[in-house]
Amino acid sequence: MSTLDRINQSLEKAMILAHSKQGPQLLQEAMHYSVFPGGARIRPQLCLAVAAACGDDDPALSNAAASAIELLHCASLVHDDLPCFDNAQLRRGRPSVHAAYGERIAVLSGDALIVLAFQVLANSGTRSIFRLGPLMNTIAMSVGSPHGIVAGQAWECESKVVLRDYQRAKTGSLFEAATAAGAQAAGADAATWRPLGEWLGEAYQVADDIRDVVADQTELGKPAGQDVAHDRPSSAKDLGLSGAVQRFDELVQKSIASIPHCKGEKMLRALVTQESERLVPSDWFKDAKRKILFRQTSHS
Amino acid sequence: MSTLDRINQSLEKAMILAHSKQGPQLLQEAMHYSVFPGGARIRPQLCLAVAAACGDDDPALSNAAASAIELLHCASLVHDDLPCFDNAQLRRGRPSVHAAYGERIAVLSGDALIVLAFQVLANSGTRSIFRLGPLMNTIAMSVGSPHGIVAGQAWECESKVVLRDYQRAKTGSLFEAATAAGAQAAGADAATWRPLGEWLGEAYQVADDIRDVVADQTELGKPAGQDVAHDRPSSAKDLGLSGAVQRFDELVQKSIASIPHCKGEKMLRALVTQESERLVPSDWFKDAKRKILFRQTSHS
Numbered sequence: 001m002s003t004l005d006r007i008n009q010s011l012e013k014a015m016i017l018a019h020s021k022q023g024p025q026l027l028q029e030a031m032h033y034s035v036f037p038g039g040a041r042i043r044p045q046l047c048l049a050v051a052a053a054c055g056d057d058d059p060a061l062s063n064a065a066a067s068a069i070e071l072l073h074c075a076s077l078v079h080d081d082l083p084c085f086d087n088a089q090l091r092r093g094r095p096s097v098h099a100a101y102g103e104r105i106a107v108l109s110g111d112a113l114i115v116l117a118f119q120v121l122a123n124s125g126t127r128s129i130f131r132l133g134p135l136m137n138t139i140a141m142s143v144g145s146p147h148g149i150v151a152g153q154a155w156e157c158e159s160k161v162v163l164r165d166y167q168r169a170k171t172g173s174l175f176e177a178a179t180a181a182g183a184q185a186a187g188a189d190a191a192t193w194r195p196l197g198e199w200l201g202e203a204y205q206v207a208d209d210i211r212d213v214v215a216d217q218t219e220l221g222k223p224a225g226q227d228v229a230h231d232r233p234s235s236a237k238d239l240g241l242s243g244a245v246q247r248f249d250e251l252v253q254k255s256i257a258s259i260p261h262c263k264g265e266k267m268l269r270a271l272v273t274q275e276s277e278r279l280v281p282s283d284w285f286k287d288a289k290r291k292i293l294f295r296q297t298s299h300s
Numbered sequence: 301m302s303t304l305d306r307i308n309q310s311l312e313k314a315m316i317l318a319h320s321k322q323g324p325q326l327l328q329e330a331m332h333y334s335v336f337p338g339g340a341r342i343r344p345q346l347c348l349a350v351a352a353a354c355g356d357d358d359p360a361l362s363n364a365a366a367s368a369i370e371l372l373h374c375a376s377l378v379h380d381d382l383p384c385f386d387n388a389q390l391r392r393g394r395p396s397v398h399a400a401y402g403e404r405i406a407v408l409s410g411d412a413l414i415v416l417a418f419q420v421l422a423n424s425g426t427r428s429i430f431r432l433g434p435l436m437n438t439i440a441m442s443v444g445s446p447h448g449i450v451a452g453q454a455w456e457c458e459s460k461v462v463l464r465d466y467q468r469a470k471t472g473s474l475f476e477a478a479t480a481a482g483a484q485a486a487g488a489d490a491a492t493w494r495p496l497g498e499w500l501g502e503a504y505q506v507a508d509d510i511r512d513v514v515a516d517q518t519e520l521g522k523p524a525g526q527d528v529a530h531d532r533p534s535s536a537k538d539l540g541l542s543g544a545v546q547r548f549d550e551l552v553q554k555s556i557a558s559i560p561h562c563k564g565e566k567m568l569r570a571l572v573t574q575e576s577e578r579l580v581p582s583d584w585f586k587d588a589k590r591k592i593l594f595r596q597t598s599h600s
Contacts, residue, residue: 022465023446027454031445079411084403103384107407108454111379111414115444118418122436129429136422136436144415145331146323154327154408165322 007044010063011035011070014120018112030101030109031116034074039092042275043178044070046200049271050182050193053264061131062185064124068117068139069178075113076149076174078106085153086226093221114143128187135184142177149174156232163233167205168198175201195258200272203251207279209236210244245280252276307344310363311335311370314420318412330401330409331416334374339392342575343478344370346500349571350482350493353564361431362485364424368417368439369478375413376449376474378406385453386526393521414443428487435484442477449474456532463533467505468498475501495558500572503551507579509536510544545580552576 001009015035019028044066051062081088081096082103089099098106121136145151152170155161179197180190212227213236227234236244252272259268301309315335319328344366351362381388381396382403389399398406421436445451452470455461479497480490512527513536527534536544552572559568 018445020446023451023469024454024458026457027445027451075411079407082407084407102457104457105454107379107382107384108450108457111375111410111443112445112448112450112454114411114414115440115448115450119437119440119444122433122440124433126433129433133422133424133426133429133432137419140415140419140422143411144419145318145327145412146320148412148415150408150412150415151323151327154324154405154412157326157402157404157408158324169323 003045003048004041006048006063007041007066007070008036008038010044010067011038014067014071014116017119017123018116026101026105027108027112030097030105031112033100034078034097034109034113035071037092038070038074040275040278041070042204043073043174045271045275046175046197047178047182047185049264049268050179050196051186053262053268054183054186054188054193055263056186058126058128058131058185058187061124061126061128061135062182064120064126065135065139065181065185066178068120069174069181071113071117071120072139072143072149073174075110075117076143076153078113079110080153082106085156086230088222088226090222096222131184131187134190135181138180138184138190139177142173147173156230161233163235163238166233167202167235171205171208172198172201175204192260196255196268199251199255199258200275203248203255203276204279206235206244206248206251207276209234210241210248210280212236213241248276248280303345303348304341306348306363307341307366307370308336308338310344310367311338314367314371314416317419317423318416326401326405327408327412330397330405331412333400334378334397334409334413335371337392338370338374340575340578341370342504343373343474345571346475346497347478347482347485349564349568350479350496351486353562353568354483354486354488354493355563356486358426358428358431358485358487361424361426361428361435362482364420364426365435365439365481365485366478367420369474369481371413371417371420372439372443372449373474375410375417376443376453378413379410380453382406385456386530388522388526390522396522431484431487434490435481438480438484438490439477442473447473456530461533463535463538466533467502467535471505471508472498472501475504492560496555496568499551499555499558500575503548503555503576504579506535506544506548506551507576509534510541510548510580512536513541548576548580 015032018031047066047069048062056062077091078097080086081091082098088096090096097109126132142148143150147169149170152166155166176194176197179193183193184190212224216224235247239247255272256269259265315332318331347366347369348362356362377391378397380386381391382398388396390396397409426432442448443450447469449470452466455466476494476497479493483493484490512524516524535547539547555572556569559565
């Protein structure tokens with residue numbers, strides 16, 4: 001079974017916990033719609049890759065950790081798209097949850113997905129019961145206040161923002177949790193694995209900023225130009241486009257360099273390289289540079 | 301130390317986990333504002349009372365359970381008050397969170413409080429590590445889909461609602477979790493204690509419906525007449541006022557009768573009686589009856 005199949009199977013299993021014919025149906029439908037079909041599932045992929053590199057001696061727990069992280073990511077997308085934030089009508093190429101199910105169900109789906117993430121951990125059936133508390137703490141810290149993804153979103157409500165604090169909380173924290181939790185699920189040391197998640201999370205955020213400027217809606221599956229539209233901090237705005245691309249390349253190299261010596265080293269390097277190519281494809285970017293040049297010429 | 305002091309102290313300790321000068325400040329302020337000063341803290345009181353009745357041999361865990369339940373209750377109030385739901389400007393006699401901090405911070409505070417609830421459990425420092433998973437599961441189930449308080453709120457988006465399913469999810473579930481988790485935190489059997497929470501939760505919901513019809517804004521600390529305004533299911537509408545009061549009294553009696561024989565039996569009976577008097581005071585209700593009569597007379 002591929003890792004992606006393993007992740008989707010764990011997520012389907014998680015959804016069963018939230019399902020009943022006796023419960024309200026719209027909420028359940030919207031929760032499923034928020035999680036399936038997924039994107040690249042990069043966070044749970046990373047979590048399971050690190051768990052594998054550390055021996056993965058308790059797959060029930062690493063599956064639960066990977067699912068919990070993806071559920072929390074999906075919850076954050078649902079709430080970020082709400083009218084009071086991005087008011088995004090599109091996500092992954094189809095109507096966002098609030099566009100499809102209304103704002104009330106979107107708020108509640110996000111809430112229920114957060115709860116489900118922790119329920120999945122509580123129900124993992126792990127045989128390594130002493131790992132559960134620290135693992136849950138890692139994941140909770142990466143989502144809540146003061147430094148998790150919710151705090152990252154809350155930086156957008158502050159008058160003064162340090163770009164790096166904002167990006168690290170909004171995106172980096174969950175990547176860091178993915179590597180740390182993958183290690184913890186396999187009984188390994190979380191701290192050794194945090195730098196990989198940290199660098200990769202920063203790379204991912206820079207890539208997102210670049211894509212927001214360069215890509216069009218069809219390529220993104222969601223509206224482009226949102227950082228400028230919402231006056232959000234962005235490395236593409238701060239560093240210029242070529243500066244941002246250079247920064248992205250540096251961060252990918254730092255990610256790769258941070259991978260500790262281990263049995264899964266080669267597999268992890270390959271995963272990071274493949275993911276960076278998916279995020280900012282060399283070919284696509286050459287095209288995009290032409291597009292920008294064309295736009296500039298036609299505007300002048 | 302009184303139980304209420306113990307609860308508030310645990311909650312203050314919990315807030316420290318969400319606090320940092322390096323994190324976004326509005327979110328942290330709004331989270332604190334959502335939790336302090338509290339109401340009667342009836343759910344954590346109930347949780348700790350049951351834990352005490354069962355020996356409370358691991359106070360670190362019962363404190364964490366009680367705090368988690370109250371944090372989840374506070375989160376639900378913040379989200380229920382949002383413009384897309386009740387659009388309530390008042391809560392506990394002062395501006396609701398979205399009225400005070402804006403809608404975005406209100407959404408994020410609710411999210412962060414849900415996360416914090418599970419973080420508190422992960423950080424309890426319990427010495428009874430085998431109790432953690434089942435306890436977390438009890439609490440998660442009482443909040444999420446298909447039968448927790450979020451599902452209860454989601455029933456308001458369905459076209460067909462069974463009043464009892466709605467009330468049991470929206471209010472009963474967290475009361476049931478309070479008694480079950482109190483027992484589990486002390487190593488006792490959850491099932492024995494569920495009926496107390498279930499009856500009391502139903503009583504509380506009926507009381508809320510009665511108060512919504514009878515009380516005025518000053519007494520409630522929030523706008524009155526919301527069930528009618530939002531066309532929500534309500535036992536006061538379904539059974540009439542006197543029918544609802546009779547139902548309330550029956551449910552209080554059932555709650556008391558369900559208390560298992562134990563060392564804390566007397567204390568628990570006293571707590572239930574005191575709480576029912578607080579909810580629907582005999583005197584206040586006589587007054588309220590006069591008020592209704594007066595309204596009817598003056599409208600005719």
